[in-house]
Amino acid sequence: MKRILFGQLVTMAEEPDAPPLENGELIIDGEKIMAINSTPSEKFSGETIDLSDSLILPGFINAHCHLSLSGLKGKIPQGLPFVDWIRRVVKENSALPFTERAKALQEAARLLAQSGVTTLVDYLSHPELLTEYARLPFRQVLLYEVLGFKKNSADEITQQAEALLAEHAGHHGKIQLGLSAHAPYSVSPQLFKKLHDLTEKYDCPWSCHLAEVAEEAEFLKTGEGPLRDLLEERGVWETSWQPPGQSPVAYLSDMGRLDQMQGVHLNTIDEADIRLLVDGIAGAVFCPGATRWFGRGRYMPVRKLLDAGIPVGLGTDSLASNEDLNFLREIRLAAAMLPDVSRAEILWMATVGGAMATGIDGGEVVPGGRADLLAFKLKYPGPPKPWWEIVFEQLGAGPDRVMVGGELG
Ligand SMILES: [Zn+2]
Structure with missing residues:
Protein backbone atom coordinates (compact mmCIF):
# COMPACT_ATOMS: atom_id res chain seq x y z
CA MET A 1 0.00 0.00 0.00
CA LYS A 2 1.09 3.53 -0.72
CA ARG A 3 -0.52 6.90 -0.65
CA ILE A 4 -0.21 10.13 -2.57
CA LEU A 5 -0.77 13.42 -0.78
CA PHE A 6 -2.19 15.77 -3.38
CA GLY A 7 -2.59 19.55 -3.56
CA GLN A 8 -5.45 19.27 -6.06
CA LEU A 9 -7.10 16.23 -7.60
CA VAL A 10 -9.23 16.21 -10.75
CA THR A 11 -10.97 12.83 -10.90
CA MET A 12 -12.73 13.33 -14.28
CA ALA A 13 -15.57 11.30 -12.75
CA GLU A 14 -17.74 14.43 -12.60
CA GLU A 15 -18.52 17.25 -15.01
CA PRO A 16 -15.31 18.38 -16.76
CA ASP A 17 -15.40 21.84 -15.15
CA ALA A 18 -16.10 20.58 -11.60
CA PRO A 19 -13.67 22.07 -9.03
CA PRO A 20 -10.81 19.80 -7.91
CA LEU A 21 -10.61 18.13 -4.50
CA GLU A 22 -7.98 19.83 -2.36
CA ASN A 23 -5.33 18.67 0.11
CA GLY A 24 -6.41 15.06 0.45
CA GLU A 25 -4.85 11.66 -0.15
CA LEU A 26 -5.12 8.82 -2.65
CA ILE A 27 -4.61 5.31 -1.29
CA ILE A 28 -3.11 2.90 -3.81
CA ASP A 29 -2.70 -0.86 -3.55
CA GLY A 30 -0.66 -2.41 -6.35
CA GLU A 31 -2.10 -1.19 -9.66
CA LYS A 32 -5.36 0.02 -8.17
CA ILE A 33 -6.72 3.07 -6.43
CA MET A 34 -8.32 1.93 -3.16
CA ALA A 35 -9.68 5.18 -1.74
CA ILE A 36 -9.79 8.95 -2.13
CA ASN A 37 -9.78 10.71 1.24
CA SER A 38 -10.55 14.40 1.65
CA THR A 39 -8.13 14.62 4.60
CA PRO A 40 -4.91 12.64 4.94
CA SER A 41 -5.06 9.79 7.49
CA GLU A 42 -3.15 10.52 10.69
CA LYS A 43 -1.65 7.06 10.83
CA PHE A 44 -0.51 5.45 7.59
CA SER A 45 2.09 2.75 7.69
CA GLY A 46 2.83 2.44 3.95
CA GLU A 47 4.96 4.62 1.68
CA THR A 48 3.89 8.26 1.40
CA ILE A 49 4.50 10.14 -1.87
CA ASP A 50 4.21 13.84 -1.19
CA LEU A 51 2.70 15.61 -4.19
CA SER A 52 0.94 18.22 -2.09
CA ASP A 53 2.50 20.86 -4.36
CA SER A 54 0.88 19.30 -7.45
CA LEU A 55 -2.36 18.90 -9.32
CA ILE A 56 -3.16 15.23 -10.04
CA LEU A 57 -5.01 14.21 -13.19
CA PRO A 58 -5.81 10.80 -14.70
CA GLY A 59 -3.22 9.69 -17.29
CA GLY A 359 -15.61 1.00 -24.61
CA ILE A 360 -12.94 0.37 -21.97
CA ASP A 361 -12.43 1.36 -18.33
CA GLY A 362 -10.04 4.12 -17.41
CA GLY A 363 -9.39 7.83 -17.69
CA GLU A 364 -10.86 8.52 -14.24
CA VAL A 365 -9.50 8.54 -10.71
CA VAL A 366 -11.99 6.31 -8.92
CA PRO A 367 -11.74 3.66 -6.19
CA GLY A 368 -11.18 0.33 -7.95
CA GLY A 369 -9.73 2.04 -11.02
CA ARG A 370 -6.16 1.84 -12.26
CA ALA A 371 -3.60 4.11 -10.64
CA ASP A 372 -2.59 5.81 -13.91
CA LEU A 373 -1.91 9.40 -12.92
CA LEU A 374 -0.17 12.62 -13.98
CA ALA A 375 1.17 15.32 -11.67
CA PHE A 376 1.48 18.98 -12.75
CA LYS A 377 3.19 21.40 -10.32
CA LEU A 378 1.00 24.09 -8.82
CA LYS A 379 2.98 27.27 -9.28
CA TYR A 380 2.49 29.42 -6.16
CA PRO A 381 2.26 32.24 -5.31
CA GLY A 382 -0.22 33.75 -7.71
CA PRO A 383 -3.93 34.22 -8.09
CA PRO A 384 -5.93 30.95 -8.05
CA LYS A 385 -6.63 29.59 -11.52
CA PRO A 386 -9.08 27.06 -12.88
CA TRP A 387 -7.40 23.62 -12.93
CA TRP A 388 -7.47 23.36 -16.75
CA GLU A 389 -5.49 26.59 -17.07
CA ILE A 390 -2.81 25.12 -14.79
CA VAL A 391 -2.57 22.07 -17.08
CA PHE A 392 -2.65 24.06 -20.33
CA GLU A 393 0.12 26.40 -19.07
CA GLN A 394 2.36 23.39 -18.56
CA LEU A 395 1.60 21.49 -21.75
CA GLY A 396 4.90 22.68 -23.22
CA ALA A 397 6.99 21.04 -20.52
CA GLY A 398 4.64 18.13 -19.85
CA PRO A 399 3.68 16.47 -16.57
CA ASP A 400 6.27 16.53 -13.78
CA ARG A 401 5.52 12.97 -12.75
CA VAL A 402 3.74 10.06 -14.42
CA MET A 403 2.38 7.03 -12.55
CA VAL A 404 1.46 3.90 -14.53
CA GLY A 405 -0.29 1.05 -12.70
CA GLY A 406 0.78 2.38 -9.29
CA GLU A 407 4.45 2.78 -10.29
CA LEU A 408 5.80 6.30 -10.29
CA GLY A 409 8.16 7.05 -13.17
ZN1 LIG B 1 -5.76 5.45 -38.37
Whole structure:
Protein backbone atom coordinates (compact mmCIF):
# COMPACT_ATOMS: atom_id res chain seq x y z
CA MET A 1 0.00 0.00 0.00
CA LYS A 2 1.09 3.53 -0.72
CA ARG A 3 -0.52 6.90 -0.65
CA ILE A 4 -0.21 10.13 -2.57
CA LEU A 5 -0.77 13.42 -0.78
CA PHE A 6 -2.19 15.77 -3.38
CA GLY A 7 -2.59 19.55 -3.56
CA GLN A 8 -5.45 19.27 -6.06
CA LEU A 9 -7.10 16.23 -7.60
CA VAL A 10 -9.23 16.21 -10.75
CA THR A 11 -10.97 12.83 -10.90
CA MET A 12 -12.73 13.33 -14.28
CA ALA A 13 -15.57 11.30 -12.75
CA GLU A 14 -17.74 14.43 -12.60
CA GLU A 15 -18.52 17.25 -15.01
CA PRO A 16 -15.31 18.38 -16.76
CA ASP A 17 -15.40 21.84 -15.15
CA ALA A 18 -16.10 20.58 -11.60
CA PRO A 19 -13.67 22.07 -9.03
CA PRO A 20 -10.81 19.80 -7.91
CA LEU A 21 -10.61 18.13 -4.50
CA GLU A 22 -7.98 19.83 -2.36
CA ASN A 23 -5.33 18.67 0.11
CA GLY A 24 -6.41 15.06 0.45
CA GLU A 25 -4.85 11.66 -0.15
CA LEU A 26 -5.12 8.82 -2.65
CA ILE A 27 -4.61 5.31 -1.29
CA ILE A 28 -3.11 2.90 -3.81
CA ASP A 29 -2.70 -0.86 -3.55
CA GLY A 30 -0.66 -2.41 -6.35
CA GLU A 31 -2.10 -1.19 -9.66
CA LYS A 32 -5.36 0.02 -8.17
CA ILE A 33 -6.72 3.07 -6.43
CA MET A 34 -8.32 1.93 -3.16
CA ALA A 35 -9.68 5.18 -1.74
CA ILE A 36 -9.79 8.95 -2.13
CA ASN A 37 -9.78 10.71 1.24
CA SER A 38 -10.55 14.40 1.65
CA THR A 39 -8.13 14.62 4.60
CA PRO A 40 -4.91 12.64 4.94
CA SER A 41 -5.06 9.79 7.49
CA GLU A 42 -3.15 10.52 10.69
CA LYS A 43 -1.65 7.06 10.83
CA PHE A 44 -0.51 5.45 7.59
CA SER A 45 2.09 2.75 7.69
CA GLY A 46 2.83 2.44 3.95
CA GLU A 47 4.96 4.62 1.68
CA THR A 48 3.89 8.26 1.40
CA ILE A 49 4.50 10.14 -1.87
CA ASP A 50 4.21 13.84 -1.19
CA LEU A 51 2.70 15.61 -4.19
CA SER A 52 0.94 18.22 -2.09
CA ASP A 53 2.50 20.86 -4.36
CA SER A 54 0.88 19.30 -7.45
CA LEU A 55 -2.36 18.90 -9.32
CA ILE A 56 -3.16 15.23 -10.04
CA LEU A 57 -5.01 14.21 -13.19
CA PRO A 58 -5.81 10.80 -14.70
CA GLY A 59 -3.22 9.69 -17.29
CA PHE A 60 -3.88 10.54 -20.93
CA ILE A 61 -5.46 8.01 -23.29
CA ASN A 62 -4.25 8.08 -26.89
CA ALA A 63 -7.39 6.63 -28.42
CA HIS A 64 -6.11 6.04 -31.96
CA CYS A 65 -2.64 5.23 -33.26
CA HIS A 66 -0.73 2.85 -35.54
CA LEU A 67 2.64 2.52 -33.78
CA SER A 68 3.78 -0.04 -36.36
CA LEU A 69 3.88 2.75 -39.00
CA SER A 70 6.37 4.81 -36.97
CA GLY A 71 9.19 3.94 -39.38
CA LEU A 72 7.42 6.09 -42.01
CA LYS A 73 8.09 9.34 -40.16
CA GLY A 74 8.96 12.01 -42.75
CA LYS A 75 8.79 9.53 -45.65
CA ILE A 76 5.30 10.33 -46.94
CA PRO A 77 4.87 13.69 -48.69
CA GLN A 78 1.98 15.89 -47.63
CA GLY A 79 -0.69 16.92 -50.11
CA LEU A 80 -1.18 13.59 -51.91
CA PRO A 81 -4.74 12.59 -52.83
CA PHE A 82 -5.95 10.07 -50.19
CA VAL A 83 -5.68 6.97 -52.37
CA ASP A 84 -2.17 7.95 -53.50
CA TRP A 85 -1.30 8.38 -49.81
CA ILE A 86 -2.48 4.78 -49.18
CA ARG A 87 -0.39 3.52 -52.13
CA ARG A 88 2.68 5.34 -50.84
CA VAL A 89 2.22 4.08 -47.24
CA VAL A 90 1.90 0.47 -48.44
CA LYS A 91 4.98 0.80 -50.67
CA GLU A 92 7.23 2.49 -48.12
CA ASN A 93 6.12 0.23 -45.27
CA SER A 94 6.71 -2.98 -47.21
CA ALA A 95 10.23 -1.76 -48.02
CA LEU A 96 11.10 -1.40 -44.31
CA PRO A 97 12.81 -4.36 -42.64
CA PHE A 98 11.07 -5.73 -39.52
CA THR A 99 13.93 -4.65 -37.27
CA GLU A 100 13.59 -1.03 -38.40
CA ARG A 101 9.85 -1.10 -37.88
CA ALA A 102 10.34 -2.49 -34.39
CA LYS A 103 13.00 0.08 -33.51
CA ALA A 104 10.86 2.98 -34.75
CA LEU A 105 7.90 1.61 -32.75
CA GLN A 106 9.95 1.69 -29.53
CA GLU A 107 11.24 5.22 -30.21
CA ALA A 108 7.77 6.58 -30.97
CA ALA A 109 6.38 4.94 -27.83
CA ARG A 110 8.96 6.74 -25.69
CA LEU A 111 7.58 10.11 -26.78
CA LEU A 112 4.04 8.96 -26.08
CA ALA A 113 5.06 7.96 -22.55
CA GLN A 114 6.91 11.24 -21.93
CA SER A 115 3.87 13.21 -23.00
CA GLY A 116 1.72 11.59 -20.32
CA VAL A 117 0.03 8.77 -22.25
CA THR A 118 -0.71 5.94 -19.82
CA THR A 119 -3.09 4.03 -22.12
CA LEU A 120 -2.57 3.52 -25.85
CA VAL A 121 -5.31 2.29 -28.18
CA ASP A 122 -3.45 1.02 -31.24
CA TYR A 123 -4.28 -0.78 -34.49
CA LEU A 124 -2.17 -3.96 -34.42
CA SER A 125 -1.12 -4.72 -37.99
CA HIS A 126 0.85 -7.95 -37.40
CA PRO A 127 0.60 -10.40 -34.46
CA GLU A 128 4.41 -10.84 -34.55
CA LEU A 129 4.71 -7.27 -33.25
CA LEU A 130 3.07 -8.29 -29.96
CA THR A 131 6.45 -8.99 -28.37
CA GLU A 132 7.47 -5.40 -29.17
CA TYR A 133 4.29 -4.00 -27.64
CA ALA A 134 4.81 -6.12 -24.52
CA ARG A 135 7.94 -4.05 -23.77
CA LEU A 136 6.10 -0.69 -23.77
CA PRO A 137 5.76 1.11 -20.45
CA PHE A 138 2.00 1.72 -20.49
CA ARG A 139 -1.32 -0.06 -20.72
CA GLN A 140 -2.40 -0.94 -24.28
CA VAL A 141 -5.61 -1.85 -26.05
CA LEU A 142 -4.44 -3.50 -29.27
CA LEU A 143 -7.09 -3.75 -31.97
CA TYR A 144 -6.07 -6.35 -34.52
CA GLU A 145 -6.50 -4.64 -37.90
CA VAL A 146 -8.48 -6.62 -40.44
CA LEU A 147 -8.99 -5.93 -44.16
CA GLY A 148 -10.77 -8.08 -46.73
CA PHE A 149 -13.16 -6.91 -49.43
CA LYS A 150 -13.57 -10.20 -51.27
CA LYS A 151 -16.64 -12.08 -50.04
CA ASN A 152 -14.94 -15.48 -50.02
CA SER A 153 -11.97 -14.27 -47.94
CA ALA A 154 -14.11 -13.55 -44.85
CA ASP A 155 -13.93 -17.05 -43.31
CA GLU A 156 -10.18 -17.39 -43.42
CA ILE A 157 -9.54 -13.85 -42.16
CA THR A 158 -12.00 -14.35 -39.32
CA GLN A 159 -10.28 -17.60 -38.30
CA GLN A 160 -6.95 -15.78 -38.03
CA ALA A 161 -8.50 -13.01 -35.95
CA GLU A 162 -10.25 -15.51 -33.69
CA ALA A 163 -7.06 -17.52 -33.18
CA LEU A 164 -5.38 -14.37 -31.90
CA LEU A 165 -8.27 -13.42 -29.61
CA ALA A 166 -8.55 -16.97 -28.26
CA GLU A 167 -4.82 -17.13 -27.53
CA HIS A 168 -4.93 -13.92 -25.52
CA ALA A 169 -8.42 -14.19 -24.00
CA GLY A 170 -8.42 -13.86 -20.25
CA HIS A 171 -4.98 -12.29 -20.35
CA HIS A 172 -5.53 -9.24 -18.16
CA GLY A 173 -2.02 -7.88 -17.95
CA LYS A 174 -0.89 -4.66 -19.57
CA ILE A 175 -2.35 -5.64 -22.96
CA GLN A 176 -6.02 -6.05 -23.85
CA LEU A 177 -6.91 -7.31 -27.32
CA GLY A 178 -9.74 -6.26 -29.61
CA LEU A 179 -10.43 -5.85 -33.32
CA SER A 180 -10.45 -3.13 -35.92
CA ALA A 181 -12.29 -3.35 -39.21
CA HIS A 182 -10.04 -1.11 -41.33
CA ALA A 183 -12.75 0.85 -43.20
CA PRO A 184 -16.09 0.38 -45.01
CA TYR A 185 -14.25 0.40 -48.37
CA SER A 186 -11.79 -2.34 -47.37
CA VAL A 187 -13.98 -4.73 -45.34
CA SER A 188 -16.80 -6.71 -46.93
CA PRO A 189 -20.29 -6.83 -45.39
CA GLN A 190 -19.67 -10.55 -44.70
CA LEU A 191 -16.44 -9.79 -42.85
CA PHE A 192 -18.05 -6.94 -40.88
CA LYS A 193 -20.68 -9.39 -39.63
CA LYS A 194 -18.13 -12.02 -38.62
CA LEU A 195 -15.95 -9.47 -36.83
CA HIS A 196 -18.97 -8.08 -35.00
CA ASP A 197 -19.88 -11.62 -33.89
CA LEU A 198 -16.33 -12.10 -32.59
CA THR A 199 -16.44 -8.90 -30.54
CA GLU A 200 -19.60 -10.20 -28.88
CA LYS A 201 -18.18 -13.68 -28.31
CA TYR A 202 -14.95 -12.35 -26.78
CA ASP A 203 -16.52 -9.22 -25.26
CA CYS A 204 -13.76 -7.06 -26.70
CA PRO A 205 -13.60 -3.51 -28.08
CA TRP A 206 -13.64 -2.81 -31.80
CA SER A 207 -12.99 0.13 -34.04
CA CYS A 208 -13.21 1.36 -37.62
CA HIS A 209 -11.91 4.30 -39.69
CA LEU A 210 -15.29 5.73 -40.63
CA ALA A 211 -16.47 8.57 -42.89
CA GLU A 212 -12.88 9.75 -43.26
CA VAL A 213 -12.78 11.12 -46.82
CA ALA A 214 -15.04 12.19 -49.69
CA GLU A 215 -13.68 9.29 -51.79
CA GLU A 216 -15.18 6.84 -49.27
CA ALA A 217 -18.59 8.52 -49.48
CA GLU A 218 -18.37 8.46 -53.29
CA PHE A 219 -17.46 4.77 -53.34
CA LEU A 220 -20.40 3.77 -51.13
CA LYS A 221 -22.79 5.96 -53.11
CA THR A 222 -21.79 4.90 -56.63
CA GLY A 223 -19.31 2.02 -56.38
CA GLU A 224 -16.88 4.11 -58.42
CA GLY A 225 -13.96 6.45 -57.89
CA PRO A 226 -10.32 6.18 -56.77
CA LEU A 227 -11.07 3.61 -54.04
CA ARG A 228 -12.66 1.27 -56.59
CA ASP A 229 -9.53 1.69 -58.73
CA LEU A 230 -7.36 0.82 -55.73
CA LEU A 231 -9.32 -2.36 -54.93
CA GLU A 232 -9.08 -3.48 -58.56
CA GLU A 233 -5.40 -2.66 -58.75
CA ARG A 234 -4.74 -4.74 -55.63
CA GLY A 235 -6.82 -7.63 -56.98
CA VAL A 236 -9.37 -7.52 -54.16
CA TRP A 237 -12.39 -6.06 -55.96
CA GLU A 238 -15.58 -8.08 -55.31
CA THR A 239 -17.73 -8.18 -58.45
CA SER A 240 -20.90 -9.20 -56.58
CA TRP A 241 -20.75 -6.17 -54.25
CA GLN A 242 -23.42 -3.55 -54.90
CA PRO A 243 -22.92 0.01 -53.65
CA PRO A 244 -25.51 0.68 -50.94
CA GLY A 245 -26.05 4.26 -52.14
CA GLN A 246 -25.74 5.45 -48.54
CA SER A 247 -23.37 7.43 -46.35
CA PRO A 248 -20.68 5.35 -44.57
CA VAL A 249 -22.48 5.75 -41.24
CA ALA A 250 -25.90 4.81 -42.68
CA TYR A 251 -24.33 1.79 -44.43
CA LEU A 252 -22.90 0.38 -41.18
CA SER A 253 -26.02 1.34 -39.24
CA ASP A 254 -28.30 -0.52 -41.67
CA MET A 255 -26.07 -3.59 -41.42
CA GLY A 256 -26.29 -3.35 -37.61
CA ARG A 257 -22.54 -2.86 -37.31
CA LEU A 258 -22.21 0.39 -35.36
CA ASP A 259 -22.89 -1.51 -32.15
CA GLN A 260 -20.38 -0.42 -29.47
CA MET A 261 -17.90 0.50 -32.19
CA GLN A 262 -15.19 3.12 -31.80
CA GLY A 263 -15.55 5.37 -34.86
CA VAL A 264 -12.34 7.08 -35.97
CA HIS A 265 -12.31 10.39 -37.94
CA LEU A 266 -16.00 10.90 -38.89
CA ASN A 267 -15.01 13.87 -41.03
CA THR A 268 -17.82 13.72 -43.58
CA ILE A 269 -20.84 13.10 -41.32
CA ASP A 270 -24.06 15.15 -41.32
CA GLU A 271 -26.97 15.62 -38.91
CA ALA A 272 -28.72 12.43 -40.08
CA ASP A 273 -25.52 10.46 -39.46
CA ILE A 274 -25.23 11.90 -35.92
CA ARG A 275 -28.75 10.66 -35.13
CA LEU A 276 -27.69 7.15 -36.21
CA LEU A 277 -24.44 7.35 -34.24
CA VAL A 278 -26.25 8.27 -31.01
CA ASP A 279 -28.03 4.91 -31.02
CA GLY A 280 -25.00 2.91 -32.02
CA ILE A 281 -21.34 3.63 -31.46
CA ALA A 282 -19.39 3.59 -28.22
CA GLY A 283 -17.87 6.90 -29.26
CA ALA A 284 -15.69 8.81 -31.69
CA VAL A 285 -11.99 9.63 -31.95
CA PHE A 286 -10.77 12.99 -33.23
CA CYS A 287 -7.15 13.09 -34.48
CA PRO A 288 -6.13 16.77 -34.54
CA GLY A 289 -2.55 16.40 -35.83
CA ALA A 290 -3.51 14.01 -38.63
CA THR A 291 -6.52 16.15 -39.61
CA ARG A 292 -4.22 19.14 -39.93
CA TRP A 293 -1.49 17.12 -41.70
CA PHE A 294 -3.98 16.08 -44.39
CA GLY A 295 -5.28 19.66 -44.58
CA ARG A 296 -8.88 18.54 -44.15
CA GLY A 297 -11.21 21.45 -44.80
CA ARG A 298 -14.08 19.58 -43.21
CA TYR A 299 -13.57 17.54 -40.06
CA MET A 300 -15.38 15.90 -37.17
CA PRO A 301 -18.11 18.17 -35.72
CA VAL A 302 -16.92 17.48 -32.18
CA ARG A 303 -19.22 20.05 -30.50
CA LYS A 304 -22.28 18.47 -32.09
CA LEU A 305 -21.20 14.95 -31.09
CA LEU A 306 -20.57 15.99 -27.47
CA ASP A 307 -23.94 17.82 -27.35
CA ALA A 308 -25.62 14.65 -28.68
CA GLY A 309 -24.08 12.72 -25.77
CA ILE A 310 -21.51 10.85 -27.88
CA PRO A 311 -18.15 10.47 -26.07
CA VAL A 312 -15.21 11.80 -28.07
CA GLY A 313 -11.56 10.90 -27.44
CA LEU A 314 -8.30 12.19 -28.91
CA GLY A 315 -5.83 10.23 -31.01
CA THR A 316 -2.48 10.92 -32.64
CA ASP A 317 -3.01 8.54 -35.58
CA SER A 318 0.31 7.39 -37.07
CA LEU A 319 3.61 8.94 -38.14
CA ALA A 320 2.53 8.30 -41.74
CA SER A 321 0.13 11.24 -41.32
CA ASN A 322 1.46 13.27 -38.38
CA GLU A 323 4.70 15.07 -37.51
CA ASP A 324 5.15 13.38 -34.15
CA LEU A 325 3.29 11.48 -31.44
CA ASN A 326 3.56 14.09 -28.70
CA PHE A 327 0.13 13.87 -27.06
CA LEU A 328 0.52 17.29 -25.42
CA ARG A 329 0.74 18.79 -28.90
CA GLU A 330 -2.49 16.99 -29.86
CA ILE A 331 -4.22 18.57 -26.88
CA ARG A 332 -3.04 22.05 -27.88
CA LEU A 333 -4.06 21.44 -31.51
CA ALA A 334 -7.49 20.19 -30.43
CA ALA A 335 -8.03 23.39 -28.45
CA ALA A 336 -6.97 25.50 -31.46
CA MET A 337 -9.10 23.55 -33.95
CA LEU A 338 -12.21 23.30 -31.75
CA PRO A 339 -12.89 26.87 -30.58
CA ASP A 340 -16.38 25.90 -29.38
CA VAL A 341 -15.09 23.15 -27.06
CA SER A 342 -13.78 24.29 -23.66
CA ARG A 343 -10.31 23.48 -22.35
CA ALA A 344 -11.86 21.43 -19.55
CA GLU A 345 -13.75 19.41 -22.18
CA ILE A 346 -10.59 18.93 -24.28
CA LEU A 347 -8.86 17.45 -21.22
CA TRP A 348 -11.93 15.31 -20.56
CA MET A 349 -11.59 14.01 -24.14
CA ALA A 350 -7.87 13.35 -23.54
CA THR A 351 -8.71 11.14 -20.55
CA VAL A 352 -12.10 9.57 -19.83
CA GLY A 353 -13.54 10.52 -23.23
CA GLY A 354 -10.97 8.27 -24.92
CA ALA A 355 -11.86 5.37 -22.63
CA MET A 356 -15.60 5.74 -23.17
CA ALA A 357 -15.18 6.13 -26.94
CA THR A 358 -13.27 2.83 -26.99
CA GLY A 359 -15.61 1.00 -24.61
CA ILE A 360 -12.94 0.37 -21.97
CA ASP A 361 -12.43 1.36 -18.33
CA GLY A 362 -10.04 4.12 -17.41
CA GLY A 363 -9.39 7.83 -17.69
CA GLU A 364 -10.86 8.52 -14.24
CA VAL A 365 -9.50 8.54 -10.71
CA VAL A 366 -11.99 6.31 -8.92
CA PRO A 367 -11.74 3.66 -6.19
CA GLY A 368 -11.18 0.33 -7.95
CA GLY A 369 -9.73 2.04 -11.02
CA ARG A 370 -6.16 1.84 -12.26
CA ALA A 371 -3.60 4.11 -10.64
CA ASP A 372 -2.59 5.81 -13.91
CA LEU A 373 -1.91 9.40 -12.92
CA LEU A 374 -0.17 12.62 -13.98
CA ALA A 375 1.17 15.32 -11.67
CA PHE A 376 1.48 18.98 -12.75
CA LYS A 377 3.19 21.40 -10.32
CA LEU A 378 1.00 24.09 -8.82
CA LYS A 379 2.98 27.27 -9.28
CA TYR A 380 2.49 29.42 -6.16
CA PRO A 381 2.26 32.24 -5.31
CA GLY A 382 -0.22 33.75 -7.71
CA PRO A 383 -3.93 34.22 -8.09
CA PRO A 384 -5.93 30.95 -8.05
CA LYS A 385 -6.63 29.59 -11.52
CA PRO A 386 -9.08 27.06 -12.88
CA TRP A 387 -7.40 23.62 -12.93
CA TRP A 388 -7.47 23.36 -16.75
CA GLU A 389 -5.49 26.59 -17.07
CA ILE A 390 -2.81 25.12 -14.79
CA VAL A 391 -2.57 22.07 -17.08
CA PHE A 392 -2.65 24.06 -20.33
CA GLU A 393 0.12 26.40 -19.07
CA GLN A 394 2.36 23.39 -18.56
CA LEU A 395 1.60 21.49 -21.75
CA GLY A 396 4.90 22.68 -23.22
CA ALA A 397 6.99 21.04 -20.52
CA GLY A 398 4.64 18.13 -19.85
CA PRO A 399 3.68 16.47 -16.57
CA ASP A 400 6.27 16.53 -13.78
CA ARG A 401 5.52 12.97 -12.75
CA VAL A 402 3.74 10.06 -14.42
CA MET A 403 2.38 7.03 -12.55
CA VAL A 404 1.46 3.90 -14.53
CA GLY A 405 -0.29 1.05 -12.70
CA GLY A 406 0.78 2.38 -9.29
CA GLU A 407 4.45 2.78 -10.29
CA LEU A 408 5.80 6.30 -10.29
CA GLY A 409 8.16 7.05 -13.17
ZN1 LIG B 1 -5.76 5.45 -38.37
